[in-house]
Amino acid sequence: MDIRLVFGQNMRRYRLAAGLSQEAVAERMGVDRAHVSSMERGQQNVTLLTVREAAQALGRKSMEFLDEDAAAAAAASGSAAKAPRRKRTKS
Numbered sequence: 001m002d003i004r005l006v007f008g009q010n011m012r013r014y015r016l017a018a019g020l021s022q023e024a025v026a027e028r029m030g031v032d033r034a035h036v037s038s039m040e041r042g043q044q045n046v047t048l049l050t051v052r053e054a055a056q057a058l059g060r061k062s063m064e065f066l067d068e069d070a071a072a073a074a075a076a077s078g079s080a081a082k083a084p085r086r087k088r089t090k091s
Contacts, residue, residue, distance in 0.1 A: 001068055001072060004042040006065075007042070007046060008039055008044075009071040010065045010071050011054055011058070013070070013071075014065075018058055022036040022037055028056075030053070039054070051066070
């Protein structure tokens, strides 16, 4: 499995487990929400520093984000695919 997808699936799983939005994680990491979204989709080739920042933002260990078995299990169960939707309000 592509390591970018492994990182992204694990990041999404830990974010949802913490009950945080992409925006909240982005704020904790000092990045834009779109960057968090790209990382979760496996579209970013993240640095070791980014792995560490994500771990700190989510209260996890850096190595947990690179766990291929956890990412594969989450993908197989579909648990990483379901995220709460925010209701949009009309302006």
